Amino acid sequence: MRSDHDASDMPEAPSRSQRRREALALFDLGEALLTLPPSRLAGIELPEDVRTEIAHVRRITAPVARKRQLQFLAKLMRRHADAVFAPARAALGGDAVAHRREVANAHRLEALREHLLAEGDVALGELLQHHAQADRQNLRALIRQARGERAGNRPPHAYRELLRQLRALESSSSRSADSMPDDATN
Structure with missing residues (x-):
């Protein structure tokens, strides 16, 4: 019923x-x-x-x-x-967002390295427009050495060092942007 x-x-x-x-x-x-x-x-x-x-x-x-x-x-x-x-979910969720951001930044730097190796001086000029403090001569030498390592099938020492230099360049430019006063960035 x-x-x-x-x-x-x-x-x-x-x-x-x-x-x-x-x-x-x-x-x-x-x-x-x-x-x-x-x-x-x-x-x-x-x-x-x-x-x-x-x-x-x-x-x-x-x-x-x-x-x-x-x-x-x-x-x-x-x-x-x-x-x-x-709170535990929020703390773990924040880690996931930060991790995705770090991975995306690493992929972007690796793509920039490949662009530098493929395009050479043209890509280096573009990079130096954004990062004037970069050492052109050192970066050009690393690009040339990395190309030689790849062509000669040798261990990628310069290839890795180029990525380290790009990371250092990125972190130094982000630190200098963070230290600028707000009115200077506008």
């Missing part, structure tokens, strides 16, 4: 799939918290029982036992409200 209550009046419980996704998300969060250095973990607000269990899991080295304890950690985390772990 049907009751007088409408089905839409009853709050719908999460589906089994949804509960499983949430449990796996907490498992992944626990795994990510284990990878953080203790100094970073100390700055994140966590319940005390979760913090002690993280310390316990870190001491375990056997892979199967570690996974079992990690599952227990996830079970402990499920006992707490989801909002309790918002």
